[in-house]
Structure formats: C-alpha cells, structure tokens
Amino acid sequence: MKTKNIIIFSIISSFFLVSLISIWKILVTLQGIKLENFNFQIIFLLGFLVSLAHVIIGNKLNIILKLIIFSLIFIFIDGYLIQSMPIWYNIGVFLILYFFINKIKKFNNKILEEEHSTQIIIFDFLTLFGIVLFSFVILFPFYMMVVTSFKTQIALLVNPLDFSINFAQGFKDLFKSYFVIFKSYKFGKYILTSTIVSLGTVFITLVFAIPAAYAIARLNFFGKTFLSTSILIIYMFPAIVLVIPLYTVFSQLGLRNSIEGLLIVYTATTLPVAIYMLQGYFKSIPKELEEAAILDKLSWFGIITKIIIPLSIPAISSVALYVFMIAWNEFLFSLMFLDNPNSFTLSRAIQYLSGDAETPRQYLMAGSVIVTLPVLFIFVYFEKYLVSGLTAGSVKG
Amino acid sequence: MNDTLAKTEKRTAYILTLPAVFLVFAIVLFPIFANVWISFKEVELKDIRIPEPRAKKIVKSISGETTKIKILYKLRNSSLLQEIRDVTFQDKYPKNFQPKDLDKRCEFKKNKLNCKFGNWPAKYRENFEVIFETKDGSNVNKKEIKSIKPKLKGKSDNILLNTKFTIKNFKKVLFENEFIDLLLTTFYYTFFGTVGSIVFGILTAQMVNQKFFGRTFMRSVLLFPYVAPVVALAYTWELLLDPNSGTLNSLLINYQIIETPINLLGQKYIAVNILGFDFKLRLALTTVIIFEIWRYFPLAFLFILARLQAIPKELYEAADVDGASPFQKFFKITLPQITAVISILFMIRFIWNFNKFEDVFLLTGGASGTRTLPINVYQQGFAISDIGTGSAVSIVIVILLLLFMFFYFKLLGKRVDEN
Structure with missing residues (x-):
C-alpha cells in the first residue's frame, strides 16, 4: 500500500514538475533562445527520482541542503549536459525546483500512509497544476500584447520567436510604436473621446439611476413590481437586436457620428443594471433616518442628496466604476454608429487600424x-468594489 | 390627510422614475418593436436617408457693374431614388437689394426671396439665377451675401413610414441563406461556449477556494480576460494564432510538433483521427469557441466562488469525520450546493453567447464557418446593406430566445417540483 502510494505520488508530482519546466521553456524560447525539445522523458525521470528521493530521505536531511543538492543535479543534467543554457535559465530552473520542493515538503511518510492519500495527492496536485496552468493561459496573451508593442516589424520577421526586449536601445526606440500611434494615428484624440464618453455615461447614468432606484426602494406606487421585474428582463435583451432600428433612427436624426448619440445608447443600456444594483443597496439603509428628515420637511431632493447619497458612497462608486468599464470597453455600438475617424472611440479606432x-x-x-x-488598472486598484458589482450585476457581455 | 400623502408619494415616485423609464423604453424597447416593422419592409441602407432639397450658393460679380450682382443657386434633390414635393425656398439679402427680372415662381418681399419650386423628381438638378442691384447705387458687399445660407423645405415619403409590407425578408432568411447551417453554427457556438465556461468556472472556483499563497492575486488574474476590452484581446489572439508568423504556430513548428502552420482562424475543417475514426472538426469555429470560453469562464468562476464561500464549513467537517475522500466531498457536498447557481449561469451565459457579436466579428468576421445569427444581422444589414432582411434576422433571434427561455423555465420548474 505504502509503496504504491509513494510511486503514485512521485509520478503525479513529476508530471507537475514537467508542466512547470515546460512553461518555463516556452517562455525561454520566446526570448530568442534556440530550444527545440522539451525533453519530457528526461525531466519526468528526474522529477520522479527527486520526489522518490525526497520521500525516502524524509527528514534525515536539512531541507535547504536537500533543495540545493536536488537543484544542482537537475541543473547539471538539464542545463549543461543536454543543452548548454545561459545562467538565467538555470536560475529560473533553480527557483522552480525551490518552489516544487517546498510544495512536496508536506508529503512525508505519514500522509502517504493515510486513507484516501491517492485522492489527496491528486486533488492537491490538480489544484497546483490548475493554478499554474490557468495563470499561464490567461497571462500569456497579455504578456504577448505588451512585448509585441516593443518590437519592430523587421525584428519580428527575422525571428518570430524572439520577443526579448532590448532595454539598451533607449527610451525613444523602445516606445517607438506608442509615439507613432499618437503622432500619426491621433490616438490622443481617441483617448479623449473615449474618456469623455465613458465619464459622461457614468455621470448621466447616475443622475437617472439614483432617483429611480430610490423610488423603487422606498416609495409605494402603481407599477412598482412591474418596473423592477422589467428592469431585469430588459437587461437580458440582446444589443445586436437594437442595432438596426437605432441605426435608422439615428441616421434620420443626425445622431450618428456624434458623442451625444453614443451617450444616449450607453446610458440606456447600463441604466437597468445600475438601478438594480443601487436599489438593492438603498433598501439596506435604515428607514428611520429618512423619517426624521421627513419630519424636518426635507423634500425628496433633499433626502436623496443629503441622506441617501452620502450613505451609499460605496455602492455608488461600484456602480460608477462598473458603468465606466462597460462604456470604455463597448464595441458594437461604436462600430455601428461611428464611421467618421474624427469621432472614433479607442476601441473603434483600433478596429479601424486593423482594417x-x-x-x-x-x-x-x-x-x-x-x-x-x-x-486593468481600475480593476486591480478597486477590485473590492468591482467584484461586488460584478456579482450583483453579473456584467453584461 | 393620509390619502394626500399617498398621492404625493405616488407623484414623487413617478417624477423620480420617469426619466430613466422613458430613456430605457426609447432606446431598448422601442427598437424591438421597430424591428418587427422594418422586417416586413423592403428597405436598403441607402433608403433610410431622408431626401433633402439642397442649394449651393455661388456669388458672381458682373464685370463693370459694381452695383449689380449675380447669385447662382445650384439646386438639387439629394436622393437618387425619391422625389421631393412642394419644395419651398427662402433667402435673405441686405436691405438695399432689389431683384431684377424675377423668376415667375418667386416673389420678393421685405428683403426676402420666397420661391415655390413644386415637385422635384429623384436626381433633379437646376441652376437657378437671380440678379440683384442696389437701390441706392452703393457697391455690393459680397462677403455679407455669402454668409447667409438659403433655407429649403420639401415633403418626401419616408420609406420607413409608408404602409407597404412584404414577407420577402423572412423568406430570404429562412429559405435562402443556408438557414439550417446558420442555426447549427450558432447553437454549437452558444452551447459549447456556455458549457465550457461553466466547467472551467467550476474548476477554477474550486481551486481558488483553497488556501494558498497569492490567492487574492490569483482571483484578480482570473478575471482579467473578462474585464479587458474585447478589441484588444481579439487582436492579440489573432496575432498569436496567425498562420504566417503567429507565436503559436512558430512555437509548434519550433518544437517539431507540426510541420506546416495551421490556420486556426481561417480554415473551416480539419481532419481529425480519433481511435481510428476519421472525422472533420470545424476548426475555426472551435478556435472561436475556445476564445469564448477563455473570455467568459471568469463570470462563472466569480459566481461559483461566491457560492462556494457561502457553503457552511460544518458540512465538510462532518464529512471529514465520516472519512469522506476529497472527490466524495466534491461530488456529494460541493456539487449539489452549486447546482442552483449553475442553472442560472447556464441561462445567462446561453442568452448572452447566443447574442454575442463582437468576438466572432473581430476574430474571423464570420468567415470559414463561423457565421452565427448575430453576425448575419450585421452582414445582411450593413455588408449587403439590406436593412429589412437584417431586421428579419433580429426577429428570428428574439423568437428563438423567447422559446429558449420558455422551455428552460418550464424544465427548471419541473425539476424544482420533483425535488
């Protein structure tokens, strides 16, 4: 039983090691280093032996000593005997092994004897493997986006796998693409348009949504339930269905190619979810505060501006951030309504550029x-607000 | 007293909600009805511009006579298709101006020239000339005349507003454009995209629900594809998958996994051999679906993670006491707890994927077997400029969606009853 578990553990953990090293090798290949073989078998065998040795040696050896010995053997075979690799590659391998041995540290003789230990091993390594794999799969395109923007056309044609960034070439050459798109393609203007449209949408949406959400949360009126359910149904309705009628009407009213037109559409499409999110929050504000205000003869305008808004800053900011992101990312309507380069938003401009x-x-x-x-900056910085918004509104898209 | 209070409350509520309701109805609900109207009409993109009477004003001095001036108006009907009826014309002049030999259709009153040009057929053009002289013999100021623009008005039929209807558009949609293939493609795209994103959502949520170093960072990273602009992501993927010098193909060739590059976004079919059976895989569609899963699994992840974190810890502790294995815990405790979220997610994602336009449009433009219904709306309406047919496709989308929702809720209701 125990031997079987040790072998299963070694096999699974070395699979994990192989995947780690393979991802590292892909990244190294993309630095222009000629690396044509993953050497799966050898790395698998080495990983297997390392795991096996780890369990057998157990606590008899200091962990740091163990780490250094294993890594050195590994690096000697992989980075020198098979193919001589640069120092930084071997440092990377060393760090991977450091991480790996740290991870397998908890698997000692004891755990391997437990009931379900096979499943625990599989579960643990699947999680680890998943984290590594998903991080890679998600971040890789973003990484490629950034490094490609620093390369030149010729460099990419000469070696399509060399994405190393040459920092020695100076600031101007490094950011050449950025200078070009600002200078020759008027990206400054597009950024301005996008910013105006997004901030405008946020502002107008809040102006419309806050009173409406307050009414739905607090006041009694005919058609209230109908309104709050229809909000959600409208939210599910597809944008692509709106495109043709809006296009015809906007053409006839001369609203195409205008910021106003975009503002109207963006506001209308984000309003339902904004109202939905806000009314949920307003309902959680204690009623007593308003009752006191009513006794003070405060009008509804006063109640909203003096009591409701100051108390719901977190909810309002999460709605604002969320609406901003929708408006900034929006593509369908800007494709349909803008065909004059002077009124392009950023997304539309990039699409036009690619044409x-x-x-x-x-x-x-x-x-x-x-x-x-x-x-991404807004998202990472305000993550807490946004995640609550995302789950409440389940962002359209 | 109470009655009036209730009344004011009602009135306040209407004042507060009306602006938002009006805007949403105008932009979201009205178009859905307008679609029905347009889909029964034969309208093309060029028809939707309202015909306008136009005039270009050219001021010409007459040699030798500084007190006289000739003004030429180049009149035309802007439309190539429709006539304009009862065209009227008005222009203003400086006070001391007087016309010479006025056209019969016009009259001059209080420095204003009013003309009735009658009906202009499509493509109508006319050069209309008036000669003026100053009453007091002073010189003419050309700039002043140029700065004033003539006003023209006319009546024309708006093709969209007449009552001629046809079912040609629906015939075209349902019988001409390989409708079955279109439906199947849309279904594959929607179904596999939805299922894939939910499966990966469950996996990642289960992963992040465990404690490890960098967990909050991991949660942010997992949401990146979902919050980043689709334009940027689609072009990055296109660049990665490019057959000529794309990174993926270059890597695969470098590692000698493939010999010739694969055009992942431009090839309709690829022959695949699984267990000795040869079959054709829809390559471009599969790639687009993978992009879709990559971009939207974060939503499923977020929902499921929120649900996982709400599962009481006692359940797992009790399972530990009973000696349940990790897999047993997953299938017996976790999965039943998240089925409700999954069924909601399935519906939301199914509806949204069904309507997804940007992703496919940016990646393939609907070529190589990736034409879905929303793409067809665009192609009919704007690429072929047949607005009517485009609208008809939109109507088909709405009907299919309503059908889906109807059956889904029915099914869901049944299952709730059974439990």
Whole structure:
C-alpha cells in the first residue's frame, strides 16, 4: 500500500514538475533562445527520482541542503549536459525546483500512509497544476500584447520567436510604436473621446439611476413590481437586436457620428443594471433616518442628496466604476454608429487600424495596451468594489 | 390627510422614475418593436436617408457693374431614388437689394426671396439665377451675401413610414441563406461556449477556494480576460494564432510538433483521427469557441466562488469525520450546493453567447464557418446593406430566445417540483 502510494505520488508530482519546466521553456524560447525539445522523458525521470528521493530521505536531511543538492543535479543534467543554457535559465530552473520542493515538503511518510492519500495527492496536485496552468493561459496573451508593442516589424520577421526586449536601445526606440500611434494615428484624440464618453455615461447614468432606484426602494406606487421585474428582463435583451432600428433612427436624426448619440445608447443600456444594483443597496439603509428628515420637511431632493447619497458612497462608486468599464470597453455600438475617424472611440479606432492590412502589428498591440491598461488598472486598484458589482450585476457581455 | 400623502408619494415616485423609464423604453424597447416593422419592409441602407432639397450658393460679380450682382443657386434633390414635393425656398439679402427680372415662381418681399419650386423628381438638378442691384447705387458687399445660407423645405415619403409590407425578408432568411447551417453554427457556438465556461468556472472556483499563497492575486488574474476590452484581446489572439508568423504556430513548428502552420482562424475543417475514426472538426469555429470560453469562464468562476464561500464549513467537517475522500466531498457536498447557481449561469451565459457579436466579428468576421445569427444581422444589414432582411434576422433571434427561455423555465420548474 505504502509503496504504491509513494510511486503514485512521485509520478503525479513529476508530471507537475514537467508542466512547470515546460512553461518555463516556452517562455525561454520566446526570448530568442534556440530550444527545440522539451525533453519530457528526461525531466519526468528526474522529477520522479527527486520526489522518490525526497520521500525516502524524509527528514534525515536539512531541507535547504536537500533543495540545493536536488537543484544542482537537475541543473547539471538539464542545463549543461543536454543543452548548454545561459545562467538565467538555470536560475529560473533553480527557483522552480525551490518552489516544487517546498510544495512536496508536506508529503512525508505519514500522509502517504493515510486513507484516501491517492485522492489527496491528486486533488492537491490538480489544484497546483490548475493554478499554474490557468495563470499561464490567461497571462500569456497579455504578456504577448505588451512585448509585441516593443518590437519592430523587421525584428519580428527575422525571428518570430524572439520577443526579448532590448532595454539598451533607449527610451525613444523602445516606445517607438506608442509615439507613432499618437503622432500619426491621433490616438490622443481617441483617448479623449473615449474618456469623455465613458465619464459622461457614468455621470448621466447616475443622475437617472439614483432617483429611480430610490423610488423603487422606498416609495409605494402603481407599477412598482412591474418596473423592477422589467428592469431585469430588459437587461437580458440582446444589443445586436437594437442595432438596426437605432441605426435608422439615428441616421434620420443626425445622431450618428456624434458623442451625444453614443451617450444616449450607453446610458440606456447600463441604466437597468445600475438601478438594480443601487436599489438593492438603498433598501439596506435604515428607514428611520429618512423619517426624521421627513419630519424636518426635507423634500425628496433633499433626502436623496443629503441622506441617501452620502450613505451609499460605496455602492455608488461600484456602480460608477462598473458603468465606466462597460462604456470604455463597448464595441458594437461604436462600430455601428461611428464611421467618421474624427469621432472614433479607442476601441473603434483600433478596429479601424486593423482594417488596413498594411498596419504593422506592433502599432495594433500598442493601441491594445493603451485601451487595456486603464481598465486593468481600475480593476486591480478597486477590485473590492468591482467584484461586488460584478456579482450583483453579473456584467453584461 | 393620509390619502394626500399617498398621492404625493405616488407623484414623487413617478417624477423620480420617469426619466430613466422613458430613456430605457426609447432606446431598448422601442427598437424591438421597430424591428418587427422594418422586417416586413423592403428597405436598403441607402433608403433610410431622408431626401433633402439642397442649394449651393455661388456669388458672381458682373464685370463693370459694381452695383449689380449675380447669385447662382445650384439646386438639387439629394436622393437618387425619391422625389421631393412642394419644395419651398427662402433667402435673405441686405436691405438695399432689389431683384431684377424675377423668376415667375418667386416673389420678393421685405428683403426676402420666397420661391415655390413644386415637385422635384429623384436626381433633379437646376441652376437657378437671380440678379440683384442696389437701390441706392452703393457697391455690393459680397462677403455679407455669402454668409447667409438659403433655407429649403420639401415633403418626401419616408420609406420607413409608408404602409407597404412584404414577407420577402423572412423568406430570404429562412429559405435562402443556408438557414439550417446558420442555426447549427450558432447553437454549437452558444452551447459549447456556455458549457465550457461553466466547467472551467467550476474548476477554477474550486481551486481558488483553497488556501494558498497569492490567492487574492490569483482571483484578480482570473478575471482579467473578462474585464479587458474585447478589441484588444481579439487582436492579440489573432496575432498569436496567425498562420504566417503567429507565436503559436512558430512555437509548434519550433518544437517539431507540426510541420506546416495551421490556420486556426481561417480554415473551416480539419481532419481529425480519433481511435481510428476519421472525422472533420470545424476548426475555426472551435478556435472561436475556445476564445469564448477563455473570455467568459471568469463570470462563472466569480459566481461559483461566491457560492462556494457561502457553503457552511460544518458540512465538510462532518464529512471529514465520516472519512469522506476529497472527490466524495466534491461530488456529494460541493456539487449539489452549486447546482442552483449553475442553472442560472447556464441561462445567462446561453442568452448572452447566443447574442454575442463582437468576438466572432473581430476574430474571423464570420468567415470559414463561423457565421452565427448575430453576425448575419450585421452582414445582411450593413455588408449587403439590406436593412429589412437584417431586421428579419433580429426577429428570428428574439423568437428563438423567447422559446429558449420558455422551455428552460418550464424544465427548471419541473425539476424544482420533483425535488
């Protein structure tokens, strides 16, 4: 029983090690280093032996000593005997092994004797494997977006696998693509348009949504239930269905190619979810506060501005951030309604840029970085607010 | 007293909600009805511009005579298709102006020239000339004349508003454009995209629900594809998958896994051999579905994680006491607890994926077997500029969605009853 568990443990853990090292090797290949073979078998065998040795040696050896001995053997075989690799590659391998041995530390003789230990091993390593794999799969495109924007067309044609960034070339050459898209493609203007449209949408949505949400949360009136249910149903309705009628009406009213037109559509499409999120929060505010205000003869305007808004700053900011992100990322309506480059938003501008087959892709990627950065920054910085918003509103998209 | 209070409350409520309700109805509900109307009409993109009477004003001095001036109006009907009826014209001039030899259709009163041009057929053009002289013999100021713009008005039929209806559009949609293939593609895209994102959502939520170093960071990272702009992500993927110098193909060739590059987004079918059976996989569609799963599993992840964190710890502790294995715990405790969330997620994602336009449009533009219904709305309405047919496709989308919702709720209701 125990031997079987030890062997299963060694096999699974070395699978995990192979995946770690393979991801590292892919990243190294993308630095322009010629690496044509993963050497799965050898790494698997080495990993197997390391895991086996780890369990057998147990606590007889100091963990740091163990780590150094295993890593050195590993690096000697993988980074020197098979293919001589640069120092930084071996440092990476060393760090991976450090991480790996730290992870398998908890698997000693005792755990391996327990009931269900096979399942525990599989479960643990699946989790670890999942974390590593998902981080890689998700971050890889973002990484490629950034590094491509720093390369030149020729460099990418000469070696499509060399994404190493040459920091020695100076600030101007490194950020060349960014300078070009600002200078020749008017990206400054597009950023401004996108910002105006997004902030405008946030502002108008809040102005409309706060009173409506207050009424739904607090007041009694005919059609209230109908209203609050229809909000959710409207929210489910597809944007693509709205496009043709809105296009015809906007053409006839001259609202196409205008910021006003976009503002109207964005506000209307984000209003339902904004109202839904806000009314939920308003309901949680104690009623007594307002009752006191009513006795003081405060009008509804006073109640909203003096009591409700100050008390619901967290909810309002999460709605605001969330509406901002929707408006900033929006593409469908900006594609349909904008065909004059003077009124493009960032997303539309990038799509327009890509329509020209001659556009070098590093410009496209520089544009993509510019449109992505603000959103990711806002997201990471205000994550707490946004996640609650995301779950409450389950963002459209 | 109470009655009036209730009344004011009602009135306040209407004042507060009306602006929002009006806006949403105008932009979201009205178009849905307008779609029905347009889908029964034969309308093309070029028809929706309202025909306008237009005039270009050209001021010409007459040589030798500084007190006289010739004004030429180039009149035209902006539409190539429709006539404009009862065109009227008005222009203003400086006070000391007087017309010479006025056209019969016009009259001059209080420095204003009013003309009735009658009906203009489609493509109508006319050069209309008036000569003015100053009453007091002073010189003409050309700039002043140029700065004033003539006003023209006319009546025309708005194709959208007449009562001619046809069912041609629906015939076209249902019988001409390989409708079955379109439906199947949409179904594959929606179904596999939804199921895939939920499966990965469960896996990642289960992962992040355990304690490990960097867990909050991991949660942020998992949401990146969902919050980043679709344009940036789609082009990055396109660049990664490009057959000529894309990173993925270059890597695969470098590691000698494949010999020739695969056009993942541009190839409709690829022959696959599984267990000795050869079959054709829809390659571009599969790639688009993978993108879709990659981009939307975070939503499922977020929902399921929130639910997982709400499961009482005692359940797991009791299971530990009973000696349950990790897999047993997952299948016997976790999964039953998240089925409700999953069924809601399935519905939300199914509806949204069914309507997803941007992702496919940006990745393939609907080529190589990835044409879904929403893409078809765009292609009919804007690429072929047949607005009527585009609307008809929209109507088909709405009907299918309503059908889906109806059956889904029925099914869900049944299952709730059984439990």
